Amino acid sequence: MITRTLLRAFDGKTSLVVAILITIAIAVPASNLYLPVGHPLRVPNHFVPLLGKYLTYAMLALALDLVWGYCGILSLGHGAFFALGGYAMGMYLMRQIGDRGVYANPILPDFMVFLNYQELPWFWYGFDMFWFAAIMVVLVPGLLAFVFGWFAFRSRVTGVYLSIITQAMTYALLLAFFRNDMGFGGNNGLTDFKDILGAPLQAGSTRAALFAASAIALALSFIVCSAIVRSKLGKVLVAVRDAESRTRFLGYRVDNYKLFAFTASAVIAGIAGALYVPQVGIINPGEFAPANSIEIVIWTAVGGRGTLVGPIVGAVLVNAGKSWFTGVFPEFWLFALGGLFVAVTLFLPKGIVGALAQGWTALKARRVSARAEDGSDAAPEPSPAE
Amino acid sequence: MRGRWPAGQKGARKSENIPSAVDTKTMHPTCLIRTLLVALALLFTTSSAFAQDVEALVNALPEGGYSDREKVIFDLAATGDERVAGLLDALGEGDLYVREEDGRVVAGKRAGRDYALTDALTGEELGTAPSSALEKIRVNNRLRRAVRSAIGQLTLMSPSPPVRLRAARSLLRNADPDSLELLGTALAAETDPQVKKMMETARAAIIIKTDAGIEEKAAAIDLLAARGDREALAMLTGAHSSAAPELQPVIERGIAGIERKLAMWDGLQNVWYGLSLGSVLLLAAIGLAITFGVMGVINMAHGEIVMLGAYTTFAVQQVIRTSFPGLFDYSLAIALPLAFLVTALVGIAIERGIIRWLYGRPLETLLATWGLSLFLQQTVRTIFGPNNREVGNPSWMSGAFDLAGLSITWNRLWIIVFALVVFAVLLAVLNRTPLGLQMRAVTQNRRMASSMGIRTPWVDAMTFGLGSGIAGMAGVALSQIDNVSPNLGQSYIIDSFMVVVFGGVGNLWGTLVGALTLGVANKFLEPYAGAVLAKIFILVFIILFIQRRPRGLFALKGRAVDA
Amino acid sequence: MDQNHPPLLYLDGVSVSFDGFKAINNLSLIVQHGELQAIIGPNGAGKTTMMDIITGKTRPDEGEVFFAGDVDLTRLDEAAIAELGIGRKFQKPTVFESHTVWDNLELALKKPRDVFSAWFYHPSEEDVGRLEDILATIRLTERREELAANLSHGQKQWLEIGMLLAQDPKLLLVDEPVAGMTDAETVETAKLLREIAKSRSVVVVEHDMSFIRDLAARVTVLAEGSVLAQGSLDHVSADPRVIESYLGR
Structure with a gap:
């Protein structure tokens, strides 16, 4: 039964996307590692983690799309799940530093020595083991989403109210993680990582491996999301998005469906965060900022919500644009981003992919009707009325 | 734009009374009090002969030894001239000098390398002078005590109720046992109820420090407790450890009362x-x-x-x-x-x-x-x-x-x-x-x-x-x-x-x-x-x-x- | 109430008020097994509120609502009540517009409603056959792959009735099924509902008198939140109070 569901996930489009992602996962690291420096096809060293970062953002946007595009829950707090996954990974990386820190304390990370901690806080136990950290990467965001969603959906908080309280959630976490006595490094967050699973983070091979891991994780998330949205479960989610109370009267427990989508989405976001942190080398409370979470929404909106390819396209395009802008016209980035929000909502509500798909369908429909009308196979002339 | 929300952005609010363009011009509070005193002095000093008398006394300050100076201090206090308070203050602080070129008694405050001079009595500005052109009027501990009690006498007996009130309040803060007698005299003569109350509280503050009788101390404690502010709380807490065992519960009750009030x-x-x-x-x-x-x-x-x-x-x-x-x-x-x-x-x-x-x-x-x-x-x-x-x-x-x-x-x-x-x-x-x-x-x-x-x-x-x-x-x-x-x-x-x-x-x-x-x-x-x-x-x-x-x-x- | 053969639906002394306004006032109503009952009444008589109470959308302030003898509907939520076998068609046709006709029916089809069953659901041949039957019944076989948004108003009404059939409920609550339909469609709908009522109970709320005549059902007249009269259409239309409050002089 499960295999059949997975097989259904692999329709033509999904297979294509997965094939592209796997190609990227192999090609980019290979070109960086094996082509000589200066070769026109070689991906430069600093580009590998940058592209890897885009892929984790794409995963985050995909996660948001699952709840927003397919279930109508506009979460303005998805940055929180991303950041929590990132912190779980950051804690593992922190403990890997061992006695190579400035204060050379074998157990306590530098910031704890600096803040006069005498012993490791209990919630740092176990993070010296990768498997434990990996479980936490999934568990912590998932649990937060589950508890938050359980309360919110059961009491039928919907629409903008839900958006506002998700924003309040990430804002509260932002304030909490800024506090030094939370035990997560306060303002500065966690940084100065040395190695992951014994491999030094600065090494080209490690970066290449992290990139490949990000691409594969994105491909897997894509398959899972595809398996969800192409099943009856996905149809119920869309039904909830379009007519929530009607779905209830059909006998579906809408709260459970929302809770499932929200939690699954948070888990994907958490994994994305965990892959993000080793590639950028830092995690700090700024990731919880409400502004960041809203930015994720715009990636999804630009690409096209309610499509699975859209958020990936949107996240990569917007972030590539951001990298370019902040390099060339740093003052104008906020103008561009602000303008993008307005333009997309006003003129491109379905996003790039949605608009292309619509155009394609319209074109096909026109062909079909033209064929029906004059009984020929000739492509129709575009009429001025259209 | 990531991380655009700065740390503790809420903590960095402007403080309540940040000095602005307007209130930078306002003066330092002690300065203000002094100006006020001078103004009051001008109000109450009517006879110029009287004033001359004071000036003569001021000019006599630098002369003679410490005991002569003590006598001059009491004479100055006896004039009842309001301006004397500021002068004695300066004397007690060691800020009085004789200007060598004309022998005039001036108050000097360090201003950079030099001293900014004002007339000791009137506060009139007299420019600056290097320290070599000034000779300090020296005071010892006995003189300082004399100055304090002279000021106390001068202000506690002042005809102006606000001045008396301020004097009583400063006594409450210092709680100097030496002032007890003076306070008693002032209290007997006091008519203004507000000032009288302050004086009584001051007396109470002093009494709990002295070796007065239990009864008297208990009454003093009650009086302080009735005041009910942080100052009284500090006084009672200070007195608690050294108090006689009979008094301890009285003090504790007083402290509890004040704390309740403060909590409110x-x-x-x-x-x-x-x-x-x-x-x-x-x-x-x-x-x-x-x-x-x-x-x-x-x-x-x-x-x-x-x-x-x-x-x-x-x-x-x-x-x-x-x-x-x-x-x-x-x-x-x-x-x-x-x-x-x-x-x-x-x-x-x-x-x-x-x-x-x-x-x-x-x-x-x-x-x-x-x-x-x-x-x-x-x-x-x-x-x-x-x-x-x-x-x-x-x-x-x-x-x-x-x-x-x-x-x-x-x-x-x-x-x-x-x-x-x-x-x-x-x-x-x-x-x-x-x-x-x-x-x-x-x-x-x-x-x-x-x-x-x-x-x-x-x-x-x-x-x-x-x-x-x-x-x-x-x-x-x-x-x-x-x-x-x-x-x-x-x-x-x-x-x-x-x-x-x-x-x-x-x-x-x-x-x-x-x-x-x-x-x-x-x-x-x-x-x-x-x-x-x-x-x-x-x-x-x-x-x-x-x-x-x-x-x-x-x-x-x-x-x-x-x- | 007859303990051996309890009625399918039993409302007794139900009242509910919104902000002081009594929408339902001491309403008592019984629907028997296999019965086709029509409910008429002027605007604001509480017809839709009554449906809201039965389907768990609104909780009554007082009174009892029992289904199939001993199931207390006032304690259950919408989803649980729907799973018990009470289907509802809304006044405004609400179908899932971004789904195809086929998917709309598949969503309604009586199957386990939990998340994971839905995720791993694959239609069996039996399911497909059943959906095709329903499509034929509601005459949408030709448009099965069409998005529901592209259907005409009347087709949406029929699709919604089709969804009710797919749900396979014991009791159907149908709110104004022929609003916006042509005369021919109305006649067809009446026929369809009579057909359905052979195997289950149906409650129809409607304004259209000729349609109710076509249904040949027992009629209950609601006014100001309670039952005014009950009986055949001819019986109630002769009742002076009904004429007063509803049919007009």
Whole structure:
């Protein structure tokens, strides 16, 4: 039964996307590692983690799309799940530093020595083991989403109210993680990582491996999301998005469906965060900022919500644009981003992919009707009325 | 833009009474007291012969040995001349000098390498002189005691009640057992009840330090306990360990009484701070209550409109500073209507340009207005620069006064008053004007209103303009207590939404109650949890509260609020 | 009430008020197994509110609502009540517009409603056959792959009735099924509902008198939140109170 569901996930489009992602996962690291420096096809060293970062953002946007595009829950707090996954990974990386820190304390990370901690806080136990950290990467965001969603959906908080309280959630976490006595490094967050699973983070091979891991994780998330949205479960989610109370009267427990989508989405976001942190080398409370979470929404909106390819396209395009802008016209980035929000909502509500798909369908429909009308196979002339 | 929210951004608020262009000119308090004394002295010194007598005594100060000087001090005190107090003060501090060129007795304060000189008696400024041109009038401990008691005598016996009151208060602080006798004499002669009470308290403070009888001490303790402030608490706590065993319970009772009283005052002070925070929240949220509550439009750029109001104030003050400095005290009165106008126009432009295309799509409205907020922020940053701009407090907004045990700053008081006035005016507009009627009609049934001949697009634009204009006026008020920077709006937007959602969408009274409740709750939590944790608690509380009552405290039916 | 053969639906002394306005006032109503009952009444008589109470959308302030003898509907939520076998068609046709006709029916098809069953659901041949039958019944076989948004108003009404059939409920609550339909469609709908009522109970709320005549059902007249009269259409239309409050003089 499960295999059949997975097989259904692999329709033509999904297979294509997965094939592209796997190609990227192999090609980019290979070109960086094996082509000589200066070769026109070689991906430069600093580009590998940058592209890897885009892929984790794409995963985050995909996660948001699952709840927003397919279930109508506009979460303005998805940055929180991303950041929590990132912190779980950051804690593992922190403990890997061992006695190579400035204060050379074998157990306590530098910031704890600096803040006069005498012993490791209990919630740092176990993070010296990768498997434990990996479980936490999934568990912590998932649990937060589950508890938050359980309360919110059961009491039928919907629409903008839900958006506002998700924003309040990430804002509260932002304030909490800024506090030094939370035990997560306060303002500065966690940084100065040395190695992951014994491999030094600065090494080209490690970066290449992290990139490949990000691409594969994105491909897997894509398959899972595809398996969800192409099943009856996905149809119920869309039904909830379009007519929530009607779905209830059909006998579906809408709260459970929302809770499932929200939690699954948070888990994907958490994994994305965990892959993000080793590639950028830092995690700090700024990731919880409400502004960041809203930015994720715009990636999804630009690409096209309610499509699975859209958020990936949107996240990569917007972030590539951001990298370019902040390099060339740093003052104008906020103008561009602000303008993008307005333009997309006003003129491109379905996003790039949605608009292309619509155009394609319209074109096909026109062909079909033209064929029906004059009984020929000739492509129709575009009429001025259209 | 990642990480754009700076650390502890809420902690960096302007302190209550930051020195502004106006109050830098005001003087140091001790300086003020001295000027006051001189002024009083001039009032009471009528006979010039008398004055001459004093001057002769002053000129005799440097001569002879310490014992001669002690006699002169008592003679000076005996003249009862008010100006002598300042002179003796300076003497006790070791600030009196003889100017070598003319033998004049002067008071000298170090000013850079030299000394700034004033006449010892009149305070008249006499320029500066290097230390080589001055000879210090030396004092020893005995003389210092003599000076103190002379000053005490001079001031405690002064004909002016405020001077006596001040003297008694300073005695209460020092509680110098040497002054007991003098105090007794002064007390016997005292007629003013307020001064008398202060003197009695001072005497009590001294008595518990002496080896007086148990009865007398117990009475003194009760007297101090009745005063009930921190000073009395410190005195009693200090006396506790060394007191006789019989007195211990009396002192403990006194301490407990004072602590109860102080706790009550603390509570009241917290209520005050809470109301003050609540009024700020109310101002920030009240415009939102119109746009979100009445129209159902999620305007994430609301905070930026508040910011525009604050920058309008800044611009007005800039013009006034450069062109009409005399009008500075009226700057807020000028900025207020201007800010309303500017932000209302911006609001109408936003409604016509963006929001009207998105009615019925609240989530899209949220995103578009968020983009707009980034745009506005960056515009302001480009024009005015990224740093905080200085917006001054007019004189009537500066300073503070004491009300019973509470310290109340004028700017906070005015903002509370202003918030309530805005609230009342808004209620009146909604309930008593044709625009208000049309707004309510459109809210309740858009199609019906439209078919009754109400131009609904016009009403939409006006409603949004009204909400934005109020946000702009809030910006004027906030410029008085907060940093005016491009990020001003961001720090209020989440709080404002919390207030509106908590109070109940579409209900102005709910916004009022919501703002004040959240403000007071925040300030009551702060002492126990710290500012940040208090804020987190409030956020979590609201998140849980919305689960219980998804429509807020006072829910009304509004249009298109839920998606 | 007859303990051996309890009625399918039993409402007794139900009242509910909104902000002081009594929408339902001491309403008592019984629907028997296999019965087709029509409910008429002026606007504001409480017809839709009554449906809201039965389907769990609104909780009554007082009174009892029992299904199949001993299931207390006032304690259950919408989803649980729907799973018990009470289907509802809304006044305004609400189908899932971004789904195809086929998917709409598949969503309604009686199957386990939990998340994971839905995720791993694959239609069996039996399911497909059943859906095709329903499509034929509601005459949408030709448009099965069409998005529901593209259907005409009447087709949406029929699709919704089709969804009710797919749900396979014991009791159907049908709110104004022929609003916006042509006369021919109305006649067809009446026929369809009579057909359905052979195997289950149907309650129809409708304004259209000729349609109710076509249904040949027992009629209950609601006014101001309670039952005014009951009986055949001819019986109630002769009742002076009904004429007064509803049919007009």
